[in-house]
Amino acid sequence: MRIVLEAAVLGVLTGGVYALMASGLTLIFGVMRIINVGQGALVILGAYLSFALSRSIHLDPFLTLIVTMPVMFLLGIGLQFVFIRPLKTDREALSVLITYAIALGIEGVLGFFFTTNYIELRAWYETASFAIFGFHVTWVYVFGFLLCLAILGALFVLLYRTSFGAALRATMLNRTAAQLVGVDVDRVSALAFGIGVATAAAGGVVFGVTNAFNPGSHYDLISRLLSIIVLGGLGSLRGAIIAALIMLVTTDIAAVVISPVWASFVFFIILVLVLIVRPQGLYGVRVRERI
Amino acid sequence: MSLLEVSHLSKRFGGVVAVDGCSLSVAEQSITGLIGPNGSGKTTVFNLVTGFIPPDSGEVRYKSQAIGGMGPDRIYARGIGRTFQLARIFPRLTTLENMLVPVRRAGLRALLSHGQWGHERDRAMQMLEFMEISHVARTLAGALSYGQRKLLELAAVMMARPDLVLLDEPAGGVNPALLEKIGGHIHELNRQGVTFLIVEHNMGFVMNLCHQVVVLHQGRAIASGDPKTVRQNPAVLDAYLGA
């Protein structure tokens, strides 16, 4: 029982970073109806950027975000402008392939510069922990969780308290209608992609301090993230957050109860069950194209 | 004798009641018009009858058999065809290929349906000639004009020899010359034994063509009968002018 509870706490803490990464993914889908299969690779890229920065100028990994988030934001806008915007027909299908290619490209470049050896982001407090109700909790997990919470909070404020957020939500609901009432849909799309990629930078740091990673880690990551947004319902921010928590708590419990090697598998089992019972996900709307 | 019998059909979308206890019947060999103001639930009735959306309650009987809850493909296999509001065709297939898509064998047997040659192809060409679009048989359907698409959609639906065809605004967005042509085709097909149920806003077209008219208002049938009587029904006038 004790270890199960401990696993659940860990699940919530690590669920935070998955919630953040999946939010970026689902936001991009909501606004542009495209699936950014490159999100996993962008997270890993973010982790490597922080790694390079923290090593070269001895900055705390979390502080590197001051640099990496704006950089990744601009990168996102650039990627959207060069690769996504030119797509005229069949955007949904083609964008999956394009972002997949971007992921491969990032993997290749990272492999070239950093080799395929596993690395980890290091902070001096990485093994420091504290005890609460007899549970041992490592500080980095708490920091990571709080950081993700803060960024998610900022994201919600942006979405629900600003006029840009209103335009963004309008675009998510109905692209054409938003266009008709004067929303610059192209600009909104570019910014949304930028924001989505910036969340990958933040996710990268938290992922990097809590996991060892190499350039190929993005496959495992993206298949988890995609499962999360399908479970939550494509395009639903709330769904992504709740799904991330469900998934991580379940897998972390499965890791201690069954075996760590089957934890990821449990993840996919949940996905399959959801698809059988509720193909549109928790908060999704059933897609029925114009009848 | 009625071919299609809809009784107490209801459907709500969230809080909106789109169809509210609607009952109507379509007589065999007739051309029946389904009219009513915008938002009165006409297209929803079509979608319910053809299986695109499941009804919340009520019953649809075709040839005295309940077909509620069946999928669109099975309903088509039973002999009910339909067209869509803005003509929908398969743009990346040729006109002739469009004609050969329809399948009237339910389930797995459809997999083993005959190929694209011979008998079926001849029939498709005849149908295209009847609709006067055989000259574009080898053109990609996406390159056809709107009028040609309308004719193609109607022609393709007829390929599996349905007994009942539901037309959603056959006159919508069509010029007067073509309108007359479409009316003529419907009339001729009806003479050959096909029953039609038509949703249409063009009253002249409806009054000319239909033997019988059903008026829908707020998701219910409020009047039915021959066009002349219905036109003079005060409830109908209220529905159109009042609401």
Place this chain on the structure above:
Amino acid sequence: MSRLRVLKRVGLLAAIVIALILPLIAPDPSTTNLAVFTVMYIGLATSWNIMGGYTGYISLGHAAFFGFGAYSLGLLSNHLNVAPGYAPFLLVPVAGVISGLVAVLIGWIALRTRAATFVIVTIAFMFMGQLLAENLVKLTGGGAGLGFPYPQQWGGDFYNTPFYYAMLALAFLALATSWTIRRSKFGLGLLAIRDDEDKALAVGVPTRRFKLAAFTISAIPVGMIGAVYGYYVTYVYPQFVFDPLIGISMVLMVFLGGLGTLAGPVLGALLLEPAQLQFAYRFGASRLYLVFYAAVFLLVMLFLPRGVVPSVQELLQRRRQELASP
């Protein structure tokens, strides 16, 4: 018969003859090795096209069937103590059937969703396959890999030849299947689903069944090819057969050659696989070949999204029209 058609037939015949006698005219192992992999990808891309090209449902998880096929053959021949040589080839159809059954199961679940979600679900299933192969250690050997019977008697230049013909036979099988489907009413139904799925339903196409049938049919040859691959390389690891790169390669080849066409996947494989092997061979260690791969991919998507074959066809059509109406 028009001149173009005669030309086409002669070209086709020549290609078939060359394919059949290739190990005789170019027997050195490096060439036949290249030929084995190129023909393998012709088969893979052609099979993938039956689902992805005809119905428009993009599966990024077809490597799952490749993996299931490979592991099926390896496990079967080990457990049945099949002698190395031609005997394991007899089990290839069994591997195909097993992959087909897996495809029915995966398809039944994945095809509850449309477009975007379908893509995601296929990726997830591929990783599920990989995890199974890794975790069922007692059955598969897990991360340590699985060995196949090794045909020692095929030494020297001859070693590649049986595998070449096995791959060639499977590629022909895939092509014949694809050709038959394209000319059948079933195939038209699939193309109709690609264009407008709801409209297809409205004219009686049983879309669920058609999609599941197409998905399964496209998975079976992939499983068989995976089986032959496993036997060819004699040792497989989970991440090298349930390999996302294999899954994406077939997709890229189809897109490069022309989605939904018969010749497209063949052309795509002929153009891409030799280049890919060259790059992997030269820059494999530095993983720079992934960058090359991504670059080709992005260029194709941005500048030739419809593929070589349809673009050329369109060009010819326009020329012909110009000639017809001067």
